[in-house]
Amino acid sequence: MKNWHLHIAALVAAVTLICNLSPNAAQAAQSDEAVLIVAVKSTDGSDMQRHEFSMEELRTLPVAQFDTRTIWTSGEQAFTGVSLAALLTYVGVEQRQTGVVVARAINDYAVEIPVTDATNGGPMVAYERNGSTMSVRDKGPLWIVYPYDSDPTYRTEAVYSRSIWQLEEITIGQ
Incomplete structure (x- = not known):
């Protein structure tokens, strides 16, 4: 010493x-750091395909935007990101009638989202709120949000429970 x-x-x-x-x-x-891992289980469950996305890579995917109110924020919020449907299509998940998306946050909190929720005009993996990236402290860097104001079916306890923030991993399986 x-x-x-x-x-x-x-x-x-x-x-x-x-x-x-x-x-x-x-x-x-x-x-260049991976902010989202997407793992896709094969239909027979024997194989797992893994995709890692940096924030830059997520921004190259088709952009989704909508304005909506949430139960966690004040007033209307403008969200920008990639639709869950476009993300699943990008990783090779075809429109399935069955299956589940397990979304996990950085604190290991996890939710299950039916694959059928991944529709055009449905939820997105948001990487911006009101034109700014989201810090971990501000529910970021990624947040699965639904366009709650666009349809009353999106304003239910079940859908609110699927709106996971601080998202870091998605696993798609049967």
Whole structure:
């Protein structure tokens, strides 16, 4: 411990370097990280195909947008993301009449969403709210939201329970 002051100086230098990173540099560093894992079980359950998406990759998928009110926010919110239907199509899940999507959050909270919910005009994996990315503290970076105002069937306890935020993994199976 003779050189404890050297350890403290190195720690101060590291913290200063991190604090001085521009937001663009920090965002660029994070853009390559996987923010969503999508695992697709084969129909017989013997195989699992895994897809990892960075935020940049999610943004290359067809963009979905809608404005809606939620029970967790005040006033109308503008959501932007990729529709659940488009995401499932992208990973090779055809429109199925059966099956379930298990969505898991960063705290391991998980919900089941019927595959039949993944329709055009249905839920999305939102990566922006009101034009800004969402921090973990603000229900982000990803949130499955439904267009609650567009149809009374989306304003039920069952649908609200499927609206998982801090999403990090989706598994699709029978």
